[in-house]
Amino acid sequence: MKMSEGIEWAIHCCTLLAALPEGTALPVGRLSEFHDVPKDYLAKHLQSLSRAGIVQTTRGPGGGYRLGRPAERITLLDVVEAIDGKDPCFQCTEIRRRGPSAVGAAAYKKPCGIARAMWSAEAAWRRELQKVTIAALVAQAAEEVDPKQIEKSISWLERTTGG
Amino acid sequence: MKMSEGIEWAIHCCTLLAALPEGTALPVGRLSEFHDVPKDYLAKHLQSLSRAGIVQTTRGPGGGYRLGRPAERITLLDVVEAIDGKDPCFQCTEIRRRGPSAVGAAAYKKPCGIARAMWSAEAAWRRELQKVTIAALVAQAAEEVDPKQIEKSISWLERTTGG
Numbered sequence: 001m002k003m004s005e006g007i008e009w010a011i012h013c014c015t016l017l018a019a020l021p022e023g024t025a026l027p028v029g030r031l032s033e034f035h036d037v038p039k040d041y042l043a044k045h046l047q048s049l050s051r052a053g054i055v056q057t058t059r060g061p062g063g064g065y066r067l068g069r070p071a072e073r074i075t076l077l078d079v080v081e082a083i084d085g086k087d088p089c090f091q092c093t094e095i096r097r098r099g100p101s102a103v104g105a106a107a108y109k110k111p112c113g114i115a116r117a118m119w120s121a122e123a124a125w126r127r128e129l130q131k132v133t134i135a136a137l138v139a140q141a142a143e144e145v146d147p148k149q150i151e152k153s154i155s156w157l158e159r160t161t162g163g
Numbered sequence: 164m165k166m167s168e169g170i171e172w173a174i175h176c177c178t179l180l181a182a183l184p185e186g187t188a189l190p191v192g193r194l195s196e197f198h199d200v201p202k203d204y205l206a207k208h209l210q211s212l213s214r215a216g217i218v219q220t221t222r223g224p225g226g227g228y229r230l231g232r233p234a235e236r237i238t239l240l241d242v243v244e245a246i247d248g249k250d251p252c253f254q255c256t257e258i259r260r261r262g263p264s265a266v267g268a269a270a271y272k273k274p275c276g277i278a279r280a281m282w283s284a285e286a287a288w289r290r291e292l293q294k295v296t297i298a299a300l301v302a303q304a305a306e307e308v309d310p311k312q313i314e315k316s317i318s319w320l321e322r323t324t325g326g
């Protein structure tokens with residue numbers, strides 16, 4: 001089971017946008033330059049984030065993407081669901097209703113116990129993702145990321161946003 | 164994010180094999196008949212289960228698949244990893260090492276905090292899957308599945324294994 005590559009890009013974009021100076025924004029071209037990923041592909045993911053209200057666009061000179069709400073209120077679950085959707089990872093095709101043991105539809109009102117167990121494990125995963133906010137990731141990065149990299153990121157941001 | 168359809172088939176096969184009378188086995192053709200799924204496709208998944216020791220084959224007349232160890236010692240995690248592999252669902256491509264903020268390799272010894280958060284959520288999912296055994300699912304099914312379906316399954320098993 002694989003998550004789409006876009007998840008990594010999207011989370012990194014959110015942490016970068018969380019670090020933007022107040023009142024500034026980054027166009028998709030700058031976001032793709034900073035992360036060195038293809039612009040068209042990134043644009044698609046940013047549109048998904050935008051539909052979910054995680055980012056928003058501002059127009060005009062200096063326009064571009066910024067966070068759609070405070071980084072404290074954006075969780076990893078929000079980003080994962082914006083990019084990969086909310087469908088369960090485990091797909092139950094109701095295999096129990098097929099073959100020689102099948103009985104009438106009335107017997108299948110309750111979801112299959114196997115599906116319930118699989119979904120309940122997924123729920124634990126989602127709960128963990130929901131506990132982690134973009135703000136917490138930024139705070140952690142401030143502690144952990146090499147100071148030189150932080151310095152280079154800030155000076156790139158200042159150059160890019162004309163600050 | 165989607166799990167492969169084979170997961171549902173594989174778990175259902177394991178619960179059926181757990182209900183087999185002692186000393187009997189089911190060939191792939193019977194397993195595909197019972198679940199009404201394509202035989203070739205199911206055979207591929209059974210081979211994956213076999214490589215993981217979850218099922219084993221017996222040869223000769225009455226030969227076929229049976230569980231490779233007691234159902235109490237087969238978990239949902241075992242089956243999921245046998246079919247979909249053990250790779251993390253979240254793939255970190257080390258995007259942090261790219262673009263204008265990149266610094267020397269020494270700065271990246273510790274995995275990225277974003278990847279660690281994603282993997283830790285996956286670990287919670289795996290822990291939940293590990294708590295559920297095939298034996299527990301069979302016991303639950305015995306309580307919940309329509310008595311008529313259980314009866315039809317048992318009589319199909321008896322006919323099929325010549326019991």
Ligand code: FES
Binds near residue numbers: 113171
């Ligand atoms: S019928 Fe879908 S998991 Fe059992």
Ligand code: FES
Binds near residue numbers: 012255258277
């Ligand atoms: S570099 Fe891969 S998740 Fe951060």
